[in-house]
Each structure stands twice: as C-alpha cells, then as structure tokens.
Amino acid sequence: MAHTVFIDGEAGTTGLQIRQRLEGRRDLEVVSIDPAKRKDLAARADLLNSVDVAILCLPDEGAKEAVAMITNPAVKIVDPSTAHRVEPGWVFGFPEWKPGHRQAIVESKRVTNPGCWSTGFIGLMSPLVRDGLIPTDWPVTVHGVSGYSGGGRGLIEEFEQQAAPAGTQDAYRGYGLTLSHKHLPEMCAYTGLTQAPLFSPAVGRYAQGMLVEIPLHLNMMPKAPSLKDLRDSLRAAYEGEAFVQVASDEECGTLRQSRAGAAGYVAALDPEALNGTNRMKLFVFGAEGKGQARLIAVLDNLGKGASGAAVQNLNLVLGLPEDAGL
Numbered sequence: 579m580a581h582t583v584f585i586d587g588e589a590g591t592t593g594l595q596i597r598q599r600l601e602g603r604r605d606l607e608v609v610s611i612d613p614a615k616r617k618d619l620a621a622r623a624d625l626l627n628s629v630d631v632a633i634l635c636l637p638d639e640g641a642k643e644a645v646a647m648i649t650n651p652a653v654k655i656v657d658p659s660t661a662h663r664v665e666p667g668w669v670f671g672f673p674e675w676k677p678g679h680r681q682a683i684v685e686s687k688r689v690t691n692p693g694c695w696s697t698g699f700i701g702l703m704s705p706l707v708r709d710g711l712i713p714t715d716w717p718v719t720v721h722g723v724s725g726y727s728g729g730g731r732g733l734i735e736e737f738e739q740q741a742a743p744a745g746t747q748d749a750y751r752g753y754g755l756t757l758s759h760k761h762l763p764e765m766c767a768y769t770g771l772t773q774a775p776l777f778s779p780a781v782g783r784y785a786q787g788m789l790v791e792i793p794l795h796l797n798m799m800p801k802a803p804s805l806k807d808l809r810d811s812l813r814a815a816y817e818g819e820a821f822v823q824v825a826s827d828e829e830c831g832t833l834r835q836s837r838a839g840a841a842g843y844v845a846a847l848d849p850e851a852l853n854g855t856n857r858m859k860l861f862v863f864g865a866e867g868k869g870q871a872r873l874i875a876v877l878d879n880l881g882k883g884a885s886g887a888a889v890q891n892l893n894l895v896l897g898l899p900e901d902a903g904l
Contacts, residue, residue: 580607581896584625586644587635591727591734592658595885596633599903623647631892634659651687654895658691658888663764665690670768671891672697673900674815674822675704683894691891693761694728694883695720695779696768698790698875701822702860703769705815711803712794714772719793720765721778723750723849725786728879737783752780787850788883790875797869805830805871808862816860820901821882821890825861846876853878856886856904 583606587593600608609629615621626632627650634641634657641659648655662668669686673679683689692700699720706712726737739745754777762774775792796803809824816822829846844861852859858877864870877883886904893902 580605581631581898582607582609582629583631583633583892584609584611584629585633585635586622586626587640590635591730591880592884592888593633593635595880596635596888599885599889603903605898605902619647627653629653631656631895633657633888633892654687654689656689656691656888656891656895658884660693660760662688662690663692663696664767670764671887672700672768673890673894674819675700675768676708676815680894680900683891684897686895689891689895691884691887692768693764694724694788694877694879695722695759695777695790696761696764697858697883697887698722698788698877699761699765699775699792700768701858702790702792702812702873702875703765703771705811706803706808707770708815709811711799711801711807711811713800714770716771716799717773718771718775719778720775720790721780722788722790723780723782724788724879725784725849726781727786728788728883729781733781734785737781749783750780751782752778754779782849784850786878786880787848787853788877788879789847789849790877792873794871794873795869796864796871802869805862805864805866808871808873812860812862821856821886821904822858822860825859830861830863847874849876851876852881854881856882856890858882 585593585596588597600606611622611625626648631654634644636659638659638661641657641661668688668690669682671689671691673683707714726733736746759777766774812824816824855878858875861874863872889903890900893900
C-alpha cells in the first residue's frame with residue numbers, strides 16, 4: 579500500500595519541484611486539496627491529519643499554523659520553511675551532517691529542511707570545526723551567488739519580467755546588507771560556531787544553482803591547518819555518501835587558463851553544474867605554503883538546497899530507499 583503525502587503549498591517553487599520529483603512513484607500517493615477549499619481551514623486540517631507525511635512548502639507563519647492544525651500523532655512532517663530549523667523537538671534534515679544523524683531523521687516525526695545557503699556552509703564548515711581545525715570562535719566569512727529562484731515567486735517574476743517598473747535588468751544583486759539573514763541561526767547551531775559568520779549573499783541573472791564560498795587565513799589559526807588537513811577532514815566526513823562528494827586533489831589543483839586570459843579557474847565551479855540533482859560537491863582550493871584557502875560548495879538551491887533534500891528526508895522518515903526519486 580502506498581504512503582500518502584500532502585504537499586501543503588504545492589503551487590510554490592519548492593512545492594512544484596517536490597511534486598515533480600515524486601511523479602511516477604508507485605510507493606507514494608500524493609494527495610491534493612480541492613482548489614475550491616484551499617482557504618477552508620477545516621478541510622485543510624482534515625487533509626493534514628489524514629496523511630502519512632505532510633510537507634509544508636509555506637511561509638514561516640503558514641508552516642507554524644499548519645503544525646498547530648496537526649493533532650494526529652501518526653502524521654510525520656517535513657518542513658522546508660525557516661520556521662523550525664533551530665526549534666527544540668525538531669530534527670535538522672541534513673542526513674550527512676554528522677555520524678548517526680541519519681538515524682535521528684529516520685526516527686523523527688518532525689524534520690526541518692536546511693536552507694540552501696546553510697546546506698553549503700554547514701557542509702563545508704561543520705567537519706572542520708568538529709575536527710578542531712577551525713576554532714569555534716573564529717571570525718568566519720562566507721559569500722556566494724544563487725539563482726534568483728531562491729528568492730521565491732516575487733523575485734522570479736521580477737527577474738523574468740525584466741521590463742520596468744516591476745522587472746529588473748540587474749545582472750547581479752547583493753542582498754542581506756543588514757547582516758541579519760534568516761539562515762544565520764542554523765549556520766551557527768549546526769557548525770558549533772559561537773558567533774555568526776559575516777555573510778554576503780547575492781543573486782545572479784540565472785534561475786537556479788549556487789556557489790557558497792568560505793575564504794580562510796589558515797596561517798592565522800591556532801593549528802595552522804594545511805590544505806591536505808582540510809580535504810582529509812571533509813573526505814572522512816562524507817566517505818560513502820551518495821549526495822555529498824569532495825573534489826579530488828586533481829580537481830582542486832588542475833587549474834585552467836580561460837580563453838580571455840584569466841588564470842586559475844575550474845570549469846566545475848559553475849553554479850548551474852548540479853542543477854536538477856540532489857548532489858553537492860565540495861572543493862578546497864589554495865596553494866601550499868601560502869597559508870590561505872578557498873572552500874567552495876556547488877549545489878542546486880532547489881535541489882539539495884530545498885526540494886531534493888525534502889524528498890531525501892521524506893524517504894528516510896518513511897523507511898524507503900533514501901535515493902528513491904532522486
């Protein structure tokens with residue numbers, strides 16, 4: 579018998595992508611609310627309480643409202659919103675985060691999906707802090723670029739409409755200039771850092787995919803870790819993982835010259851390189867002896883950064899193959 583799933587908010591960007599990933603699966607039945615009853619709270623509550631898993635593709639307040647409606651203790655929840663990412667009683671939905679964490683997701687009925695930026699940041703930083711290579715009080719900086727789909731329907735319409743007054747011709751837009759991005763609490767909570775990183779995110783004129791970068795002054799750290807130390811730590815953390823890979827020494831060391839003459843680039847550092855997948859690839863760049871490094875994560879902000887991760891967590895809480903539909 580197929581497990582039943584209700585995507586509350588299936589018309590949004592993440593909801594649509596989750597539904598696409600679930601199409602054709604015989605082990606799941608995706609149920610939908612009658613469009614005429616979408617604003618009927620009683621009908622919505624009945625549906626939320628009748629399924630095996632509810633996936634909440636909603637704004638934070640809507641996700642909190644939906645959780646309050648669920649009174650059936652058998653219903654499991656996967657919440658891609660920001661609402662519960664650091665809340666007690668919720669399990670962080672990054673199975674690869676640390677040893678044993680996957681089992682915590684399997685046993686949980688309340689799973690909160692990571693944000694797209696924090697997936698890249700935590701993926702790079704958490705093992706290094708855990709292994710003592712980076713001090714917990716280190717002043718970390720992180721920046722990167724994401725496709726405009728990460729900003730939701732409003733930003734998608736603005737970039738795709740283009741024409742004034744509602745559209746934009748921006749090629750690149752930095753944001754989070756008040757240094758209060760909503761992913762910062764989870765970036766600290768799941769890396770062990772005692773102070774928030776200085777975070778400078780941006781969106782570019784393309785739909786999806788992202789790069790997340792952490793530059794480091796290694797020679798200023800107490801243990802002065804080498805590039806090899808960083809790569810070894812990351813490889814040990816993600817050994818055998820299907821969805822998180824660490825680039826080889828060759829990939830990180832064989833840098834190309836572009837036709838325009840720019841030295842030292844890697845073709846794999848294309849923010850769109852992993853679009854449509856649930857994969858994330860981690861790179862450690864630098865030159866031995868210079869005491870500096872650039873850590874870079876490549877992922878699809880709508881894949882491992884959102885809907886792909888939600889499907890991965892859905893599979894785990896239902897006891898299904900983790901890679902089903904992915």
